[in-house]
Amino acid sequence: MRMRLLVCVTAILLAGSAWAQVCPPPGCTLDCNQGGLLVYECASKPPAFVLSDKENPGGVIEVQLFEAKGVPANFSVAGLVVNNLLIGNGTVAPPAFTIGSSNKNARFTTSDGGQCVGVGNFTGLVLPNAVVVANRALTLSKSNPFFCQTPTLNVLCFQVKGQVGAPFPPLACDPDRVEYACGTVS
Secondary structure (H helix, E strand, C coil): CHHHHHHHHHHHHHHCHHHHHHCCCCCCCCCCCCCCEEEEEECCCCCCEEEECCCCCCCCCEEEEEECCCCECCCCCCCCEECCEEECCEEEECCCEECCEECCECCEEECCCCEEEEEECCECCCCCCCEEECCEEEEECCCCCEEEECCCCEEEEEEEEECCCCCCCCCCCCEEEEEEEEEECC
């Protein structure tokens, strides 16, 4: 209870009253319905980033992202209608929104044989004021979003601000910050 109160008060002080909306309801611990994936920027490269859910209890996903310059994308999500997307405790869709553009070159290749592409020109996208992912209070941004398609995941990731610093879980690299929060697109 004291930890929940501390996070809520800190969030309110850091970012104003909009942050108050991310505090869990009474009787719900901070781990309540806060799944989601985080993308950690690596201090030493490669990899450039690691996509993981290891800060969530029982999390097992860890996909390394390697910068891909000039590598043609093997998929496009332009025109994809996203009907259901949760990031942490925040509902991004519904209402449904459409991804308007998908880059022709991959932004990243992944350690599990997939690719990520930059996306943009959303129609109908309304981001929540703030979300909590793995006990981190974060705000989502429409700057530099990307979509990853791997043999096991389809995720849409948005850049974040807020509680992006240490501590970090043990990963394939030494993270220096949380850069993105992601939700699974089915």
